[in-house]
């Protein structure tokens with residue numbers, strides 16, 4: 001790491017989420033938004049002006065070649081992640097990539113192998129993992145506040161206009177409810193329960209071959225299960241609940257964002273909402289900056305092996321719908 005104090009970030013793909021990321025970054029003391037690259041010079045310039053970014057590139061390669069960039073945030077459509085993370089790694093650049101990491105587990109496996117061979121930091125931007133909500137609930141579960149987990153429920157759904165060309169519906173851009181938003185309920189189940197022994201799932205598939213809605217049940221030993229769903233055609237409650245032998249913990253609406261958390265034990269409800277800072281994206285950015293400052297090549301909170309397991313589960317689920325052949 002160079003001698004300058006702040007970690008210098010470059011953004012590839014200044015679209016919708018990149019704006020939230022840039023806002024989040026402004027809350028992080030040891031981070032500086034230094035460069036942006038877009039295929040469109042106009043888009044890059046407008047983004048740079050809004051966030052006072054010094055370096056503007058109209059090619060991704062120019063950004064990764066900039067020796068002053070410490071870490072690249074890949075915020076393009078899902079189909080592009082594999083190629084662009086590879087570009088970063090080829091140039092020895094640390095990289096934070098939006099979820100889902102890639103569209104196939106085998107692509108991610110290749111990227112992880114490459115990052116390790118080149119000794120370069122790599123992480124998936126599963127921002128929810130770093131929120132105080134998840135961190136504080138982890139602690140409560142470890143302290144046995146709701147007993148052993150028997151079941152989890154998690155859903156994420158909203159109605160959208162059907163546009164086959166949009167990022168979320170176009171298979172060529174890595175569309176589908178599972179990859180776009182279903183990854184959050186899948187994360188929730190894997191985080192609190194680990195890998196399932198058996199999965200049952202069904203989905204509504206569009207004419208172009210992506211899911212517009214899905215339901216999944218993950219089965220575990222001792223009758224433990226996770227009931228998960230995501231949808232582009234139904235307004236789901238967007239809540240997540242952990243049912244334990246002694247009580248329950250509920251993440252209220254927009255559970256994957258900073259939100260209210262309630263615990264119920266013996267019929268008594270407790271508000272256990274932790275304190276939040278910033279817009280929520282700052283937590284994952286802080287984690288990356290801290291890892292880089294201490295020369296770590298992987299976050300212990302978001303292991304590459306966890307991302308790979310999640311990606312394998314996403315592949316498996318899609319293979320049940322005959323959308324993808326499992327490796």
Ligand SMILES: NC(=O)c1ccc[n+]([C@@H]2O[C@H](COP(=O)([O-])OP(=O)(O)OC[C@H]3O[C@@H](n4cnc5c(N)ncnc54)[C@H](OP(=O)(O)O)[C@@H]3O)[C@@H](O)[C@H]2O)c1
Nearest residue numbers: 013014015016017038039040075076077078098099100167
């Ligand atoms: N963490 C979260 O909360 C969250 C929320 C929403 C989305 N996401 C993830 O963030 C990523 C981007 O989502 P977004 O909503 O920000 O997307 P977006 O605004 O539609 O596009 C982001 C960037 O992707 C590139 N792009 C767009 N359409 C493309 C196309 N047809 N072909 C090639 N590149 C294209 C563009 O890069 P150029 O400017 O270089 O052309 C664009 O600036 C996705 O992976 C998504 O899953 C995460």
